Amino acid sequence: ADLIELVSQVEGIRRIRFTSPHPKDFPEKLIDVVAQNPKACKHIHLPLQAGNDRVLQLMNRTYSQSEFLALVEKMRTRIPNLVLTTDVIVGFPTETEAEFQDTLKVMRTVEFDAAFMFKYSERQHTIASRKYPDDVPEEEKTSRITRLVDLQKKIALKKNQAHLGTVFEVLVExxxxxxxxxxxxxxxNKIVVFPDNGAGPGDFVQVRIDEVTSNTLIGVAVD
Structure with a gap:
Protein backbone atom coordinates (compact mmCIF):
# COMPACT_ATOMS: atom_id res chain seq x y z
CA ALA A 1 0.00 0.00 0.00
CA ASP A 2 2.80 2.43 0.90
CA LEU A 3 4.64 1.61 -2.33
CA ILE A 4 1.57 2.40 -4.43
CA GLU A 5 1.23 5.74 -2.66
CA LEU A 6 4.90 6.55 -3.28
CA VAL A 7 4.78 5.54 -6.96
CA SER A 8 1.65 7.64 -7.45
CA GLN A 9 3.68 10.73 -6.54
CA VAL A 10 6.06 10.21 -9.48
CA GLU A 11 5.52 12.84 -12.16
CA GLY A 12 4.17 11.43 -15.41
CA ILE A 13 2.71 8.20 -14.02
CA ARG A 14 -1.05 8.12 -14.59
CA ARG A 15 -1.87 4.48 -13.94
CA ILE A 16 -0.68 2.00 -11.34
CA ARG A 17 -1.92 -1.56 -11.65
CA PHE A 18 -1.42 -3.86 -8.66
CA THR A 19 -1.92 -7.41 -9.83
CA SER A 20 -1.94 -11.07 -8.74
CA PRO A 21 -1.79 -10.72 -4.95
CA HIS A 22 -2.26 -13.82 -2.83
CA PRO A 23 -5.73 -13.47 -1.26
CA LYS A 24 -4.25 -13.79 2.23
CA ASP A 25 -1.96 -10.80 1.54
CA PHE A 26 -4.57 -8.13 0.87
CA PRO A 27 -4.87 -5.98 4.02
CA GLU A 28 -7.48 -3.32 4.67
CA LYS A 29 -4.99 -0.54 3.98
CA LEU A 30 -4.29 -1.85 0.48
CA ILE A 31 -8.00 -2.01 -0.33
CA ASP A 32 -8.36 1.60 0.82
CA VAL A 33 -5.40 2.76 -1.31
CA VAL A 34 -6.80 1.10 -4.44
CA ALA A 35 -10.20 2.63 -3.68
CA GLN A 36 -9.00 6.16 -2.92
CA ASN A 37 -5.86 6.79 -4.99
CA PRO A 38 -6.97 8.14 -8.39
CA LYS A 39 -3.91 6.65 -10.10
CA ALA A 40 -4.55 3.14 -8.77
CA CYS A 41 -6.43 1.12 -11.38
CA LYS A 42 -9.76 -0.21 -10.17
CA HIS A 43 -8.79 -3.68 -11.32
CA ILE A 44 -7.56 -6.52 -9.14
CA HIS A 45 -6.39 -9.89 -10.39
CA LEU A 46 -7.20 -12.18 -7.48
CA PRO A 47 -6.23 -15.83 -8.06
CA LEU A 48 -8.91 -18.26 -6.89
CA GLN A 49 -7.29 -21.48 -8.22
CA ALA A 50 -10.13 -23.68 -6.89
CA GLY A 51 -13.47 -23.25 -5.16
CA ASN A 52 -13.37 -26.29 -2.88
CA ASP A 53 -11.83 -26.14 0.58
CA ARG A 54 -10.18 -29.58 0.48
CA VAL A 55 -8.57 -28.87 -2.90
CA LEU A 56 -7.42 -25.46 -1.71
CA GLN A 57 -5.73 -27.15 1.26
CA LEU A 58 -3.97 -29.61 -1.06
CA MET A 59 -2.78 -26.62 -3.09
CA ASN A 60 -1.51 -25.01 0.14
CA ARG A 61 -3.52 -21.89 -0.64
CA THR A 62 -4.14 -21.10 3.07
CA TYR A 63 -7.64 -19.66 2.59
CA SER A 64 -11.10 -21.18 2.36
CA GLN A 65 -13.90 -20.61 -0.11
CA SER A 66 -15.80 -18.52 2.44
CA GLU A 67 -12.73 -16.38 3.22
CA PHE A 68 -12.17 -15.74 -0.48
CA LEU A 69 -15.80 -14.73 -1.00
CA ALA A 70 -15.69 -12.46 2.05
CA LEU A 71 -12.62 -10.69 0.64
CA VAL A 72 -14.35 -10.22 -2.72
CA GLU A 73 -17.40 -8.73 -1.00
CA LYS A 74 -15.20 -6.37 1.01
CA MET A 75 -13.36 -5.23 -2.13
CA ARG A 76 -16.54 -4.61 -4.09
CA THR A 77 -18.10 -2.71 -1.20
CA ARG A 78 -15.10 -0.41 -0.88
CA ILE A 79 -14.08 -0.07 -4.55
CA PRO A 80 -16.95 1.03 -6.82
CA ASN A 81 -16.93 -0.45 -10.35
CA LEU A 82 -14.13 -2.85 -9.44
CA VAL A 83 -12.99 -5.15 -12.24
CA LEU A 84 -12.05 -8.58 -10.87
CA THR A 85 -10.11 -11.23 -12.77
CA THR A 86 -8.72 -14.55 -11.60
CA ASP A 87 -6.82 -17.79 -12.25
CA VAL A 88 -8.38 -21.26 -11.99
CA ILE A 89 -6.96 -24.78 -12.25
CA VAL A 90 -9.18 -27.79 -12.89
CA GLY A 91 -8.30 -31.44 -12.44
CA PHE A 92 -5.91 -30.99 -9.53
CA PRO A 93 -4.92 -34.43 -8.16
CA THR A 94 -7.85 -36.21 -6.46
CA GLU A 95 -10.34 -33.44 -7.37
CA THR A 96 -13.81 -34.98 -7.69
CA GLU A 97 -16.69 -33.84 -9.87
CA ALA A 98 -18.51 -32.55 -6.78
CA GLU A 99 -15.45 -30.50 -5.80
CA PHE A 100 -15.22 -29.10 -9.32
CA GLN A 101 -18.86 -28.07 -8.98
CA ASP A 102 -17.79 -25.94 -5.99
CA THR A 103 -15.45 -24.06 -8.33
CA LEU A 104 -18.28 -23.45 -10.79
CA LYS A 105 -20.43 -22.22 -7.90
CA VAL A 106 -17.81 -19.65 -6.91
CA MET A 107 -17.46 -18.51 -10.52
CA ARG A 108 -21.22 -17.96 -10.73
CA THR A 109 -21.28 -16.17 -7.38
CA VAL A 110 -18.37 -13.80 -8.02
CA GLU A 111 -18.88 -13.27 -11.76
CA PHE A 112 -15.28 -12.41 -12.60
CA ASP A 113 -14.78 -10.10 -15.57
CA ALA A 114 -12.19 -12.48 -16.99
CA ALA A 115 -10.27 -15.59 -15.98
CA PHE A 116 -7.15 -17.48 -16.96
CA MET A 117 -8.20 -21.13 -16.84
CA PHE A 118 -5.97 -24.19 -17.03
CA LYS A 119 -5.99 -27.95 -16.79
CA TYR A 120 -3.65 -29.27 -14.10
CA SER A 121 -0.43 -30.69 -15.48
CA GLU A 122 2.34 -32.19 -13.41
CA ARG A 123 5.53 -30.15 -13.10
CA GLN A 124 8.77 -31.68 -11.95
CA HIS A 125 10.26 -30.67 -8.59
CA THR A 126 6.99 -29.23 -7.26
CA ILE A 127 5.42 -30.33 -3.98
CA ALA A 128 2.30 -31.43 -5.86
CA SER A 129 4.29 -33.72 -8.15
CA ARG A 130 6.06 -35.30 -5.17
CA LYS A 131 3.00 -35.76 -2.97
CA TYR A 132 0.04 -36.36 -5.27
CA PRO A 133 -0.46 -38.66 -8.26
CA ASP A 134 -1.84 -36.96 -11.38
CA ASP A 135 -4.92 -39.17 -11.16
CA VAL A 136 -7.71 -37.17 -12.80
CA PRO A 137 -8.21 -38.66 -16.29
CA GLU A 138 -7.31 -36.35 -19.18
CA GLU A 139 -10.79 -36.64 -20.68
CA GLU A 140 -12.28 -35.52 -17.36
CA LYS A 141 -9.92 -32.55 -17.20
CA THR A 142 -10.96 -31.61 -20.73
CA SER A 143 -14.64 -31.87 -19.82
CA ARG A 144 -14.15 -29.66 -16.77
CA ILE A 145 -12.12 -26.97 -18.51
CA THR A 146 -14.66 -26.87 -21.36
CA ARG A 147 -17.54 -26.34 -18.95
CA LEU A 148 -15.60 -23.74 -17.00
CA VAL A 149 -14.60 -21.78 -20.11
CA ASP A 150 -18.17 -21.88 -21.45
CA LEU A 151 -19.51 -20.51 -18.17
CA GLN A 152 -16.89 -17.77 -17.96
CA LYS A 153 -17.52 -16.66 -21.55
CA LYS A 154 -21.20 -16.12 -20.74
CA ILE A 155 -20.34 -14.18 -17.58
CA ALA A 156 -17.73 -12.04 -19.35
CA LEU A 157 -20.13 -11.20 -22.18
CA LYS A 158 -22.79 -10.11 -19.70
CA LYS A 159 -20.28 -7.96 -17.82
CA ASN A 160 -19.06 -6.35 -21.03
CA GLN A 161 -22.58 -5.70 -22.31
CA ALA A 162 -23.08 -3.49 -19.25
CA HIS A 163 -20.41 -1.17 -20.71
CA LEU A 164 -22.34 -0.40 -23.91
CA GLY A 165 -22.57 3.37 -24.29
CA THR A 166 -19.88 3.99 -21.66
CA VAL A 167 -16.93 6.28 -22.43
CA PHE A 168 -13.58 4.99 -21.15
CA GLU A 169 -10.15 6.54 -21.05
CA VAL A 170 -8.04 4.10 -23.07
CA LEU A 171 -4.26 3.80 -22.97
CA VAL A 172 -3.18 2.98 -26.52
CA GLU A 173 -0.79 0.03 -26.84
CA ASN A 189 -7.46 -3.73 -18.05
CA LYS A 190 -10.10 -4.61 -20.63
CA ILE A 191 -8.99 -4.66 -24.25
CA VAL A 192 -10.55 -1.83 -26.26
CA VAL A 193 -10.32 -1.51 -30.05
CA PHE A 194 -11.38 1.51 -32.10
CA PRO A 195 -10.74 3.09 -35.52
CA ASP A 196 -7.32 4.71 -35.90
CA ASN A 197 -7.59 8.38 -34.98
CA GLY A 198 -3.89 9.15 -35.22
CA ALA A 199 -3.05 8.30 -31.62
CA GLY A 200 0.05 6.28 -30.82
CA PRO A 201 1.33 3.96 -28.09
CA GLY A 202 1.27 5.72 -24.73
CA ASP A 203 -1.49 8.15 -25.71
CA PHE A 204 -4.76 8.33 -23.79
CA VAL A 205 -7.96 8.43 -25.84
CA GLN A 206 -11.60 8.75 -24.80
CA VAL A 207 -13.51 5.88 -26.41
CA ARG A 208 -17.26 5.22 -26.41
CA ILE A 209 -18.18 1.53 -26.38
CA ASP A 210 -20.65 0.58 -29.12
CA GLU A 211 -20.13 -3.20 -29.40
CA VAL A 212 -18.71 -5.95 -27.22
CA THR A 213 -17.60 -9.57 -27.25
CA SER A 214 -16.71 -11.67 -24.23
CA ASN A 215 -13.07 -10.56 -24.60
CA THR A 216 -13.14 -7.13 -26.22
CA LEU A 217 -14.81 -3.73 -26.04
CA ILE A 218 -15.30 -2.14 -29.47
CA GLY A 219 -15.87 1.56 -29.84
CA VAL A 220 -15.04 4.89 -31.40
CA ALA A 221 -12.90 7.79 -30.21
CA VAL A 222 -14.87 10.79 -28.95
CA ASP A 223 -13.83 14.33 -28.06
Whole structure:
Protein backbone atom coordinates (compact mmCIF):
# COMPACT_ATOMS: atom_id res chain seq x y z
CA ALA A 1 0.00 0.00 0.00
CA ASP A 2 2.80 2.43 0.90
CA LEU A 3 4.64 1.61 -2.33
CA ILE A 4 1.57 2.40 -4.43
CA GLU A 5 1.23 5.74 -2.66
CA LEU A 6 4.90 6.55 -3.28
CA VAL A 7 4.78 5.54 -6.96
CA SER A 8 1.65 7.64 -7.45
CA GLN A 9 3.68 10.73 -6.54
CA VAL A 10 6.06 10.21 -9.48
CA GLU A 11 5.52 12.84 -12.16
CA GLY A 12 4.17 11.43 -15.41
CA ILE A 13 2.71 8.20 -14.02
CA ARG A 14 -1.05 8.12 -14.59
CA ARG A 15 -1.87 4.48 -13.94
CA ILE A 16 -0.68 2.00 -11.34
CA ARG A 17 -1.92 -1.56 -11.65
CA PHE A 18 -1.42 -3.86 -8.66
CA THR A 19 -1.92 -7.41 -9.83
CA SER A 20 -1.94 -11.07 -8.74
CA PRO A 21 -1.79 -10.72 -4.95
CA HIS A 22 -2.26 -13.82 -2.83
CA PRO A 23 -5.73 -13.47 -1.26
CA LYS A 24 -4.25 -13.79 2.23
CA ASP A 25 -1.96 -10.80 1.54
CA PHE A 26 -4.57 -8.13 0.87
CA PRO A 27 -4.87 -5.98 4.02
CA GLU A 28 -7.48 -3.32 4.67
CA LYS A 29 -4.99 -0.54 3.98
CA LEU A 30 -4.29 -1.85 0.48
CA ILE A 31 -8.00 -2.01 -0.33
CA ASP A 32 -8.36 1.60 0.82
CA VAL A 33 -5.40 2.76 -1.31
CA VAL A 34 -6.80 1.10 -4.44
CA ALA A 35 -10.20 2.63 -3.68
CA GLN A 36 -9.00 6.16 -2.92
CA ASN A 37 -5.86 6.79 -4.99
CA PRO A 38 -6.97 8.14 -8.39
CA LYS A 39 -3.91 6.65 -10.10
CA ALA A 40 -4.55 3.14 -8.77
CA CYS A 41 -6.43 1.12 -11.38
CA LYS A 42 -9.76 -0.21 -10.17
CA HIS A 43 -8.79 -3.68 -11.32
CA ILE A 44 -7.56 -6.52 -9.14
CA HIS A 45 -6.39 -9.89 -10.39
CA LEU A 46 -7.20 -12.18 -7.48
CA PRO A 47 -6.23 -15.83 -8.06
CA LEU A 48 -8.91 -18.26 -6.89
CA GLN A 49 -7.29 -21.48 -8.22
CA ALA A 50 -10.13 -23.68 -6.89
CA GLY A 51 -13.47 -23.25 -5.16
CA ASN A 52 -13.37 -26.29 -2.88
CA ASP A 53 -11.83 -26.14 0.58
CA ARG A 54 -10.18 -29.58 0.48
CA VAL A 55 -8.57 -28.87 -2.90
CA LEU A 56 -7.42 -25.46 -1.71
CA GLN A 57 -5.73 -27.15 1.26
CA LEU A 58 -3.97 -29.61 -1.06
CA MET A 59 -2.78 -26.62 -3.09
CA ASN A 60 -1.51 -25.01 0.14
CA ARG A 61 -3.52 -21.89 -0.64
CA THR A 62 -4.14 -21.10 3.07
CA TYR A 63 -7.64 -19.66 2.59
CA SER A 64 -11.10 -21.18 2.36
CA GLN A 65 -13.90 -20.61 -0.11
CA SER A 66 -15.80 -18.52 2.44
CA GLU A 67 -12.73 -16.38 3.22
CA PHE A 68 -12.17 -15.74 -0.48
CA LEU A 69 -15.80 -14.73 -1.00
CA ALA A 70 -15.69 -12.46 2.05
CA LEU A 71 -12.62 -10.69 0.64
CA VAL A 72 -14.35 -10.22 -2.72
CA GLU A 73 -17.40 -8.73 -1.00
CA LYS A 74 -15.20 -6.37 1.01
CA MET A 75 -13.36 -5.23 -2.13
CA ARG A 76 -16.54 -4.61 -4.09
CA THR A 77 -18.10 -2.71 -1.20
CA ARG A 78 -15.10 -0.41 -0.88
CA ILE A 79 -14.08 -0.07 -4.55
CA PRO A 80 -16.95 1.03 -6.82
CA ASN A 81 -16.93 -0.45 -10.35
CA LEU A 82 -14.13 -2.85 -9.44
CA VAL A 83 -12.99 -5.15 -12.24
CA LEU A 84 -12.05 -8.58 -10.87
CA THR A 85 -10.11 -11.23 -12.77
CA THR A 86 -8.72 -14.55 -11.60
CA ASP A 87 -6.82 -17.79 -12.25
CA VAL A 88 -8.38 -21.26 -11.99
CA ILE A 89 -6.96 -24.78 -12.25
CA VAL A 90 -9.18 -27.79 -12.89
CA GLY A 91 -8.30 -31.44 -12.44
CA PHE A 92 -5.91 -30.99 -9.53
CA PRO A 93 -4.92 -34.43 -8.16
CA THR A 94 -7.85 -36.21 -6.46
CA GLU A 95 -10.34 -33.44 -7.37
CA THR A 96 -13.81 -34.98 -7.69
CA GLU A 97 -16.69 -33.84 -9.87
CA ALA A 98 -18.51 -32.55 -6.78
CA GLU A 99 -15.45 -30.50 -5.80
CA PHE A 100 -15.22 -29.10 -9.32
CA GLN A 101 -18.86 -28.07 -8.98
CA ASP A 102 -17.79 -25.94 -5.99
CA THR A 103 -15.45 -24.06 -8.33
CA LEU A 104 -18.28 -23.45 -10.79
CA LYS A 105 -20.43 -22.22 -7.90
CA VAL A 106 -17.81 -19.65 -6.91
CA MET A 107 -17.46 -18.51 -10.52
CA ARG A 108 -21.22 -17.96 -10.73
CA THR A 109 -21.28 -16.17 -7.38
CA VAL A 110 -18.37 -13.80 -8.02
CA GLU A 111 -18.88 -13.27 -11.76
CA PHE A 112 -15.28 -12.41 -12.60
CA ASP A 113 -14.78 -10.10 -15.57
CA ALA A 114 -12.19 -12.48 -16.99
CA ALA A 115 -10.27 -15.59 -15.98
CA PHE A 116 -7.15 -17.48 -16.96
CA MET A 117 -8.20 -21.13 -16.84
CA PHE A 118 -5.97 -24.19 -17.03
CA LYS A 119 -5.99 -27.95 -16.79
CA TYR A 120 -3.65 -29.27 -14.10
CA SER A 121 -0.43 -30.69 -15.48
CA GLU A 122 2.34 -32.19 -13.41
CA ARG A 123 5.53 -30.15 -13.10
CA GLN A 124 8.77 -31.68 -11.95
CA HIS A 125 10.26 -30.67 -8.59
CA THR A 126 6.99 -29.23 -7.26
CA ILE A 127 5.42 -30.33 -3.98
CA ALA A 128 2.30 -31.43 -5.86
CA SER A 129 4.29 -33.72 -8.15
CA ARG A 130 6.06 -35.30 -5.17
CA LYS A 131 3.00 -35.76 -2.97
CA TYR A 132 0.04 -36.36 -5.27
CA PRO A 133 -0.46 -38.66 -8.26
CA ASP A 134 -1.84 -36.96 -11.38
CA ASP A 135 -4.92 -39.17 -11.16
CA VAL A 136 -7.71 -37.17 -12.80
CA PRO A 137 -8.21 -38.66 -16.29
CA GLU A 138 -7.31 -36.35 -19.18
CA GLU A 139 -10.79 -36.64 -20.68
CA GLU A 140 -12.28 -35.52 -17.36
CA LYS A 141 -9.92 -32.55 -17.20
CA THR A 142 -10.96 -31.61 -20.73
CA SER A 143 -14.64 -31.87 -19.82
CA ARG A 144 -14.15 -29.66 -16.77
CA ILE A 145 -12.12 -26.97 -18.51
CA THR A 146 -14.66 -26.87 -21.36
CA ARG A 147 -17.54 -26.34 -18.95
CA LEU A 148 -15.60 -23.74 -17.00
CA VAL A 149 -14.60 -21.78 -20.11
CA ASP A 150 -18.17 -21.88 -21.45
CA LEU A 151 -19.51 -20.51 -18.17
CA GLN A 152 -16.89 -17.77 -17.96
CA LYS A 153 -17.52 -16.66 -21.55
CA LYS A 154 -21.20 -16.12 -20.74
CA ILE A 155 -20.34 -14.18 -17.58
CA ALA A 156 -17.73 -12.04 -19.35
CA LEU A 157 -20.13 -11.20 -22.18
CA LYS A 158 -22.79 -10.11 -19.70
CA LYS A 159 -20.28 -7.96 -17.82
CA ASN A 160 -19.06 -6.35 -21.03
CA GLN A 161 -22.58 -5.70 -22.31
CA ALA A 162 -23.08 -3.49 -19.25
CA HIS A 163 -20.41 -1.17 -20.71
CA LEU A 164 -22.34 -0.40 -23.91
CA GLY A 165 -22.57 3.37 -24.29
CA THR A 166 -19.88 3.99 -21.66
CA VAL A 167 -16.93 6.28 -22.43
CA PHE A 168 -13.58 4.99 -21.15
CA GLU A 169 -10.15 6.54 -21.05
CA VAL A 170 -8.04 4.10 -23.07
CA LEU A 171 -4.26 3.80 -22.97
CA VAL A 172 -3.18 2.98 -26.52
CA GLU A 173 -0.79 0.03 -26.84
CA UNK A 174 -0.55 -0.28 -30.61
CA UNK A 175 -2.39 -1.45 -33.69
CA UNK A 176 -5.30 -3.86 -33.57
CA UNK A 177 -5.62 -7.06 -35.58
CA UNK A 178 -7.77 -5.38 -38.21
CA UNK A 179 -6.52 -2.80 -40.69
CA UNK A 180 -7.05 0.78 -39.52
CA UNK A 181 -7.69 -0.23 -35.93
CA UNK A 182 -5.97 0.76 -32.68
CA UNK A 183 -5.85 -1.34 -29.52
CA UNK A 184 -5.53 -0.28 -25.92
CA UNK A 185 -6.74 -0.96 -22.40
CA UNK A 186 -9.05 0.87 -20.05
CA UNK A 187 -8.54 1.31 -16.32
CA UNK A 188 -10.07 -2.13 -15.75
CA ASN A 189 -7.46 -3.73 -18.05
CA LYS A 190 -10.10 -4.61 -20.63
CA ILE A 191 -8.99 -4.66 -24.25
CA VAL A 192 -10.55 -1.83 -26.26
CA VAL A 193 -10.32 -1.51 -30.05
CA PHE A 194 -11.38 1.51 -32.10
CA PRO A 195 -10.74 3.09 -35.52
CA ASP A 196 -7.32 4.71 -35.90
CA ASN A 197 -7.59 8.38 -34.98
CA GLY A 198 -3.89 9.15 -35.22
CA ALA A 199 -3.05 8.30 -31.62
CA GLY A 200 0.05 6.28 -30.82
CA PRO A 201 1.33 3.96 -28.09
CA GLY A 202 1.27 5.72 -24.73
CA ASP A 203 -1.49 8.15 -25.71
CA PHE A 204 -4.76 8.33 -23.79
CA VAL A 205 -7.96 8.43 -25.84
CA GLN A 206 -11.60 8.75 -24.80
CA VAL A 207 -13.51 5.88 -26.41
CA ARG A 208 -17.26 5.22 -26.41
CA ILE A 209 -18.18 1.53 -26.38
CA ASP A 210 -20.65 0.58 -29.12
CA GLU A 211 -20.13 -3.20 -29.40
CA VAL A 212 -18.71 -5.95 -27.22
CA THR A 213 -17.60 -9.57 -27.25
CA SER A 214 -16.71 -11.67 -24.23
CA ASN A 215 -13.07 -10.56 -24.60
CA THR A 216 -13.14 -7.13 -26.22
CA LEU A 217 -14.81 -3.73 -26.04
CA ILE A 218 -15.30 -2.14 -29.47
CA GLY A 219 -15.87 1.56 -29.84
CA VAL A 220 -15.04 4.89 -31.40
CA ALA A 221 -12.90 7.79 -30.21
CA VAL A 222 -14.87 10.79 -28.95
CA ASP A 223 -13.83 14.33 -28.06
Missing amino acids: GRGKKEGQLLGRNDG
